[in-house]
Amino acid sequence: HFNQSYFILSLCKRIRTEDGSPLEDKIYVTPTKTRFGNNFDLLSFTSASIFNFMRDACDQAKGRNYLWYFFHAPMYNVVRAEEAEEIFQSPKLITKNMVYDLLKPFLREGLLTSTDQKWHSRRKALTPAFHFNILQSFLSIFKEECNKLTKVLNQSVDKELDLNQVIPQFTLNNVCETALGVKLDDMTEGLRYRQSIHAIEEVMQQRLCNPFFYNIVYFYLFGDYRKQVDNLKIAHDFSSQIIEKRRTLFRSKQLGQADDFGKKQRYAMLDTLLAAEAEGQIDHEGICDEVNTFMFEGYDTTSTCLIFTLLMLALHEDVQKRCFEEVENLPEDSDEISVFQYNELIYLECVIKESLRMFPSVPTIGRKCMEECVVNGLVMPENTQINVHIFDIMRDPRHFPNPNTFQPDRFLPENTVNRHPFAFVPFSAGQRNCIGQKFAILEIKVLLAAMIRNFRILPITLLSDITFENGIVLRTQQNVKVKLLRRKQE
Numbered sequence: 001h002f003n004q005s006y007f008i009l010s011l012c013k014r015i016r017t018e019d020g021s022p023l024e025d026k027i028y029v030t031p032t033k034t035r036f037g038n039n040f041d042l043l044s045f046t047s048a049s050i051f052n053f054m055r056d057a058c059d060q061a062k063g064r065n066y067l068w069y070f071f072h073a074p075m076y077n078v079v080r081a082e083e084a085e086e087i088f089q090s091p092k093l094i095t096k097n098m099v100y101d102l103l104k105p106f107l108r109e110g111l112l113t114s115t116d117q118k119w120h121s122r123r124k125a126l127t128p129a130f131h132f133n134i135l136q137s138f139l140s141i142f143k144e145e146c147n148k149l150t151k152v153l154n155q156s157v158d159k160e161l162d163l164n165q166v167i168p169q170f171t172l173n174n175v176c177e178t179a180l181g182v183k184l185d186d187m188t189e190g191l192r193y194r195q196s197i198h199a200i201e202e203v204m205q206q207r208l209c210n211p212f213f214y215n216i217v218y219f220y221l222f223g224d225y226r227k228q229v230d231n232l233k234i235a236h237d238f239s240s241q242i243i244e245k246r247r248t249l250f251r252s253k254q255l256g257q258a259d260d261f262g263k264k265q266r267y268a269m270l271d272t273l274l275a276a277e278a279e280g281q282i283d284h285e286g287i288c289d290e291v292n293t294f295m296f297e298g299y300d301t302t303s304t305c306l307i308f309t310l311l312m313l314a315l316h317e318d319v320q321k322r323c324f325e326e327v328e329n330l331p332e333d334s335d336e337i338s339v340f341q342y343n344e345l346i347y348l349e350c351v352i353k354e355s356l357r358m359f360p361s362v363p364t365i366g367r368k369c370m371e372e373c374v375v376n377g378l379v380m381p382e383n384t385q386i387n388v389h390i391f392d393i394m395r396d397p398r399h400f401p402n403p404n405t406f407q408p409d410r411f412l413p414e415n416t417v418n419r420h421p422f423a424f425v426p427f428s429a430g431q432r433n434c435i436g437q438k439f440a441i442l443e444i445k446v447l448l449a450a451m452i453r454n455f456r457i458l459p460i461t462l463l464s465d466i467t468f469e470n471g472i473v474l475r476t477q478q479n480v481k482v483k484l485l486r487r488k489q490e
């Protein structure tokens with residue numbers, strides 16, 4: 001009886017079915033390679049091997065959801081839209097799992113990592129910062145950054161262009177100006193900040209790859225602990241100083257007025273937080289956490305999507321041609337293109353969605369059961385870890401026939417009518433969905449429209465050259481390269 005209730009050598013309680021039916025009828029229970037649960041099933045901890053391990057696990061389960069037992073906790077892996085729905089919709093399952101603890105040294109209790117009352121009140125306070133009118137005011141920032149990048153790209157015409165070298169800078173500049181109200185390129189500390197964010201991500205990646213590094217003592221002794229501490233200090237000091245400066249302006253009611261150079265201060269998301277602070281809803285630490293969260297969530301996710309979409313456009317000339325025909329109709333002067341006109345780029349949006357489907361920037365999201373609860377007819381003990389594999393859900397052949405083929409037409413309105421509402425979830429779904437999705441789509445469209453109008457994009461990197469890596473954000477071992485040809489000269 002004890003053995004039926006507990007996975008003894010994995011030191012955790014077992015999952016059982018609510019109605020007493022055999023567990024295997026509801027879920028694939030992954031066989032363990034040792035008697036100690038699935039703890040030692042994976043022995044080479046590289047980002048690439050973990051990515052492949054998860055894909056193999058889904059294949060082995062033949063597309064069913066599957067179960068692992070790790071030390072102290074069962075892990076429920078969801079790869080089907082039907083069961084993901086209950087998790088996305090459950091008001092009880094809003095606490096993130098242990099993977100998010102790795103983000104906490106940087107983001108502390110920001111919107112992405114917080115839970116319960118804190119998360120509810122922050123989400124309410126921050127939602128207005130993503131209102132349509134505000135998005136409209138960000139459009140000019142996206143265009144400015146886009147023009148800067150186009151100038152750089154003009155110098156790379158007819159040569160090999162490494163997208164990983166240029167795109168992340170574009171998205172970081174955008175999120176920095178919209179969140180904090182400062183231009184990274186104009187600041188002496190800008191480069192150091194950019195490098196520190198990159199270094200913090202490298203350390204996170206190191207910890208994510210090796211479960212031993214989840215233990216802080218082991219990480220302190222054998223990991224890049226020092227690198228993390230030094231770079232966190234640079235990143236935290238940078239945002240904290242900008243917040244201080246903007247607070248002074250906010251308190252003296254100078255925001256929105258012209259600065260010393262006669263330039264009007266633009267709205268930044270930080271202003272919404274400063275207004276909340278004035279009403280006693282948040283303190284300085286809280287503001288720092290939220291700003292860092294935006295910088296982290298809004299930077300790598302968007303650049304990953306842009307890189308994959310550009311790769312797919314390069315590899316599919318016919319798709320690129322259709323996009324060109326669509327963007328050709330936009331006003332010649334990009335300053336005149338409105339948010340509405342970007343919204344009307346229906347085919348380009350299908351291309352972005354199809355890229356996100358095949359290469360979701362966030363391949364897995366996690367939740368944790370804070371108490372024993374019933375999910376999809378399974379009784380999950382307290383502390384059960386839940387992984388929703390967005391990557392596998394969006395390659396389910398039941399919802400997306402030929403899932404490994406790039407077909408943007410899947411997202412034309414007439415082709416989506418009967419699709420399961422949770423089959424396409426690159427921005428997650430339910431109350432903890434991505435707050436920045438409209439922001440991201442607009443930013444992505446601004447750059448893609450400009451690039452497609454100005455250049456023909458030719459492939460250098462092929463899909464077969466790419467090795468995927470597991471990360472908080474989907475990564476590739478190799479940088480993605482393309483070649484640009486100027487259209488006007490043709």
Ligand code: HEM
Binds near residue numbers: 360361426437
């Ligand atoms: C293509 C771009 C993007 C993708 C694919 C994406 C995807 C996601 C996903 C899957 C989540 C859920 C994470 C989870 O449950 O663990 C999320 C949450 C979040 N995203 Fe995004 N995101 C993108 C862009 C952005 C941008 C541009 C911003 C901000 C400027 C942003 C801010 C956030 C925040 C703050 C959360 C946490 C929301 C909450 O828990 O209430 N994201 N995003």
